[in-house]
Amino acid sequence: MSAPRTAGSRTIARTLPPPDATRPRTRPPRRRRGPRRASGARWFTPWLYLLAPLALLVTFTWLPVADMVSYSFTDWDGLSPTSNWVGLANYTDLFTRPQLFQVFWVSLFYLAASAVQICAALYFATVLSFDTRLRNLFKGILFFPYLINGVAVGFVFLYFFQPGGTLDTVLHWFGAGPHLWLGNPHLVNTSLAGVSVWRFTGLNMVLFLGAIQSIPPELHEAAALDGASRWQQFRHVIAPSIRPIITLSVILAVSGSLSVFEIPFIMTGGSNNSETFVIQTIKLAFNFNKTGLASAAAVVLLLIVLLVTWLQRVLFPDERVERS
Template sequence: MTFTYLPIADMIGYSFTDWDGISPEKNNVGLKNYTDLFTRPELFKVFLVSGVYLIAAAVQICLALYFATVLSFNTKCRNLFKGILFFPYLINGVAIGFVFLYFFRPHGTLDSLLALVGIHGDHLWMGDPDLVNKSLAGVSVWRYTGLNLVLFLGAIQSIPPHLYEAAALDGANRWQQFRHIIAPSIKPVISLSAILAVSGSLAVFEIPYIMTGGANGSQTFVIQSINMAFKFDKFGLASASAVVLIILILFVTWIQRRLVPEERVELS
């Protein structure tokens, strides 16, 4: 509680002031910071960037669900593939950022790989506003697919084996087993992954901050808030921005739980 709720309470208090983060004086400005946020469209354009990450998160969940389903059966070398897919999640985010800076640089690894399949030219993966967010979102897919894979694998392995045996006796193929046994059984975990995907896409920070610093149209809501506080000394406005982000995540989560209510799955 001390390290969670008290800082949040302080942040809410700061959001009603014009504090610059340094001065001992904190003048109460009421709802001015929130008015500035909602009346300056440029501050909300960053949510378009979050949309790219949301699409990437959907791709990530689909990939994780596919690999988890395949690897839950008697696949050759499945433990090796599990390790390969989960390994990126274990790597420090800073290290990933620097590695992919070289991967995306002009004449770099990605351009060389594309040249092998006949796609020539130097692409400004980190400099072109039309490419930068797609490239960064691709890094996030590579990094976090393993996390969802582990969640799905754990849920799938909890399904009683006799359900597969009964389905096989009825002539069900792998797709039918997935549709009628696996998907309904792990629905709560899929719902959890969807909630994490939405909240994560709204609060993206680490990868774009390390790789671009928010330049070339890659600034996210969190990077914008940090720049407000530590670059422009608008700590009150940044606090208001953080409060809005928390409320937005909670609201989206509530909507999602209403649309997809949690159900108790009986496996028998």
């Protein structure tokens, strides 16, 4: 016999949930195909934008460098369709000729000129970063020489340094006699280096000025409230803040002093002990038809510039600020 149902049991039976209701309802995971496709497109899109510049870089930079390295192991004269493989003979010939490396002494004049132009550019950039009258005018005057073509600069100073020219006329007012600025072997490199100072000071000045203007103004205000002078502000605020730009300018100065070409080539053609390494390489290739030897000299110059840059980065590393 079955137990009689009471009202209390009916109430309990109604209030209890069904067996399936206690189980958690789980939905099957949805397949998200859209984000995966978006991530794949997001990975591939930057390479589409980089395709054109990479193609130009490989075509006009890396392939010519590879050809230059291959020519350095041959005796190609630059004209004949064939060439012979000579191995390291060009490099042996290059390092056994003292006169080929004597031209590096000329680079010391341009290296000293680079130091002068960096100091001058840093001074002008610091002065013009403060509230100075007519500072925009002075910025334009200092930057204008860099806008002039190097060939035009060479011809302008060719007349400037000629006997009885502009410089001799000005010096005559002070009782100084004329000089052979480009004909005297003791004065020609100093004169040419001075032209490079006049031309490239504006470029460094703009680089330094942009770096100084990026310094937070709160640092200048705090230094001024503490009673710091202009020199103390430069030493403790400006110089540490623009150290990476100074490092970049030093690298460009060293590499540029080793590869000077257009100003001495236009003004003297390398005569009177003013021949640079690049001018000598050009003469080997086009005057003496020794393209293989000239390619070896170009490879050596490239390695020297890379070595100097690497040493500079090792000795004076950039300070990196770690973000918490």
